[in-house]
Amino acid sequence: MDATEKKLLIKAIYDIVSIIPRGKATSYGAIARAVGYPNLSRMVGRIMGSGEVDFDTVPAHRVVNSSGILSGRHAFGSPGRMAELLADEGVAVRNNRIVGWKNVFWDPLTEIQADNMPHHPRR
DNA sequence: AGCCTGACGCCGC
DNA sequence: CGCGGCGCCAGGC
Numbered sequence: 001m002d003a004t005e006k007k008l009l010i011k012a013i014y015d016i017v018s019i020i021p022r023g024k025a026t027s028y029g030a031i032a033r034a035v036g037y038p039n040l041s042r043m044v045g046r047i048m049g050s051g052e053v054d055f056d057t058v059p060a061h062r063v064v065n066s067s068g069i070l071s072g073r074h075a076f077g078s079p080g081r082m083a084e085l086l087a088d089e090g091v092a093v094r095n096n097r098i099v100g101w102k103n104v105f106w107d108p109l110t111e112i113q114a115d116n117m118p119h120h121p122r123r
Numbered sequence: 124a125g126c127c128t129g130a131c132g133c134c135g136c
Numbered sequence: 137c138g139c140g141g142c143g144c145c146a147g148g149c
Contacts, residue, residue: 001146028131039144045130046146065131072130 020062022089024106027066034108061085068101
């Protein structure tokens, strides 16, 4: 993967993360699939934790692993900060894991398609 | 080039 | 549900 491709990939990832709704969360793998690189879930995590992400504009706290576990919590300053940010949005966290993960999970692929069909109800 | 690491994910037990 | 094992792949050394 050359520098140009990587740059585009990073932008695509930021775009996805930026539209994760409040009260929802998605996973590294789901983002990787949405941007067309299904095998690069690890790289999504690497980028989120690279220190280059502006947490004020990119809601990185809404990205967890496929089980709903806050695997990136150590990058938020204090240990409980990530859970705190989620709690403020109505997402409960217990033992570093999102409570009711299946219902909180927001899949970029299916949800973005729903956004493009304004004449049909979407949740 | 080889070796190790890791905000990952899937499967089996 | 937890845990280990394995596949995955970019980056750092």
